[in-house]
Amino acid sequence: MKKVGIALLGLGTVGGGTYRILEKNHEMIKKSEGIDLEVRCVLEKNLDRCRELGVDESIVSTDIDRVVNDPEIKIVAEFFGGIEPARSFLIKCLLAGKSIVTANKEMFAKHWHELEEAARKGKAGLYFEASCVGGVPIIRTLTESMQGNNIQSIKGIINGTTNYILSKMSDTGADYAETLKEAQDLGYAEFNPSADVDGFDATYKLSILSSLAFRKKVPLDIIYREGISKVTAEDINYGKEFGLTLKLLGIAKQHEDGRIEARVHPVFIPNDEPLATVKGSFNAVHIVGDAVGDIMLYGRGAGDLPTGSAIVSDIVYAAGQKSHKLSCFKNNGLHIPNREFVRDFESEYYIRMTVKEEAGVLSDVTGVFGRSNVSLRSVIQKGDVDNNGNVTVIFETHVTTESSMEKALKKIAKLDCVLEVNSIIRIEK
Numbered sequence: 001m002k003k004v005g006i007a008l009l010g011l012g013t014v015g016g017g018t019y020r021i022l023e024k025n026h027e028m029i030k031k032s033e034g035i036d037l038e039v040r041c042v043l044e045k046n047l048d049r050c051r052e053l054g055v056d057e058s059i060v061s062t063d064i065d066r067v068v069n070d071p072e073i074k075i076v077a078e079f080f081g082g083i084e085p086a087r088s089f090l091i092k093c094l095l096a097g098k099s100i101v102t103a104n105k106e107m108f109a110k111h112w113h114e115l116e117e118a119a120r121k122g123k124a125g126l127y128f129e130a131s132c133v134g135g136v137p138i139i140r141t142l143t144e145s146m147q148g149n150n151i152q153s154i155k156g157i158i159n160g161t162t163n164y165i166l167s168k169m170s171d172t173g174a175d176y177a178e179t180l181k182e183a184q185d186l187g188y189a190e191f192n193p194s195a196d197v198d199g200f201d202a203t204y205k206l207s208i209l210s211s212l213a214f215r216k217k218v219p220l221d222i223i224y225r226e227g228i229s230k231v232t233a234e235d236i237n238y239g240k241e242f243g244l245t246l247k248l249l250g251i252a253k254q255h256e257d258g259r260i261e262a263r264v265h266p267v268f269i270p271n272d273e274p275l276a277t278v279k280g281s282f283n284a285v286h287i288v289g290d291a292v293g294d295i296m297l298y299g300r301g302a303g304d305l306p307t308g309s310a311i312v313s314d315i316v317y318a319a320g321q322k323s324h325k326l327s328c329f330k331n332n333g334l335h336i337p338n339r340e341f342v343r344d345f346e347s348e349y350y351i352r353m354t355v356k357e358e359a360g361v362l363s364d365v366t367g368v369f370g371r372s373n374v375s376l377r378s379v380i381q382k383g384d385v386d387n388n389g390n391v392t393v394i395f396e397t398h399v400t401t402e403s404s405m406e407k408a409l410k411k412i413a414k415l416d417c418v419l420e421v422n423s424i425i426r427i428e429k
């Protein structure tokens with residue numbers, strides 16, 4: 001029986017979940033995979049955590065060299081999160097010929113090229129199924145089940161915290177601040193929730209997923225990013241009247257000329273789109289391939305056992321490889337010609353404005369849209385005139401470019417009859 005030594009760097013939520021799966025399913029994996037996985041070292045300062053999980057204290061250390069210098073350790077799974085010391089430790093392990101398994105999307109999205117270089121030198125493997133969409137097997141779906149496809153698009157709910165907040169706001173009518181506080185109390189959102197609510201986490205994942213899908217590195221700085229902190233319950237409710245649901249989506253598309261667009265932002269989608277039905281902290285991804293058509297994956301994007309499930313799957317997979325396959329992107333993510341990416345992307349828009357209730361106001365505003373080449377689908381005045389003589393008007397546009405919309409909104413903001421452009425939300429159909 002093939003025996004494979006493993007090291008776990010960190011024993012927090014996902015590290016702990018991984019240890020529990022490895023313990024519980026050790027015999028099953030031995031029988032079904034023919035591999036005896038042995039945890040030979042755990043790097044962890046917090047001994048209480050180790051005791052709670054029943055880890056033999058003789059294998060607990062705080063010294064990465066104990067991992068690097070143990071020839072029996074072939075696979076190193078990292079759970080530190082953040083860039084350092086994860087990056088330096090993993091590079092050291094790769095150069096020593098140890099394959100790495102990680103859920104660390106930020107480090108991976110920012111330092112993929114460097115890790116890959118170390119992996120090539122050390123003839124080791126890089127495994128990162130857990131970095132995107134937790135327990136949902138999206139990476140291997142893209143790399144091992146869709147090779148025959150030219151992938152056209154990926155759209156997904158790839159951050160559970162923001163999906164929890166938006167679903168809750170939609171279900172209860174509660175405002176953003178109140179719902180964020182609740183998400184923090186439940187442990188979904190961190191005390192500093194910026195990585196989730198400002199869209200950084202989703203951007204890291206979209207960079208990794210779209211790079212694999214389109215077979216070229218899609219660097220973070222070409223991905224448009226907008227978070228959910230300006231979302232209001234009022235807009236979510238108006239959206240419902242139009243048959244639309246608000247989600248934070250990661251969207252990446254390959255245009256016919258090969259150029260790529262990638263963006264993360266709140267977006268209205270029709271209620272009957274499968275992604276609109278994904279509620280709470282669940283994640284889902286919709287991929288379109290030119291041969292297979294539509295594929296939907298759904299599941300838990302976070303948590304100890306779901307993410308541990310992806311980590312263990314990578315460990316078993318890495319343990320079974322004779323040589324490790326690395327990416328063969330056309331670019332390395334460091335020098336990207338602008339012409340390969342679409343920044344002026346197209347979508348429909350929902351725009352809410354507060355305007356004076358006077359004759360000619362709507363014609364002034366619609367005139368600016370028209371002259372900016374933005375075609376309107378509908379204009380609806382909502383509610384009664386307020387005490388200051390103002391009303392709310394909602395515009396829905398047809399497909400237009402970002403630059404046309406920007407041009408129109410700059411001019412609209414200067415009109416005396418417009419008190420405020422309250423919300424601008426893209427619609428994806």
Ligand code: HSE
Pocket residue numbers: 133134158159160161162188196201301302
């Ligand atoms: N913070 C992430 C989320 C989970 O809310 O989906 C880890 O990627």
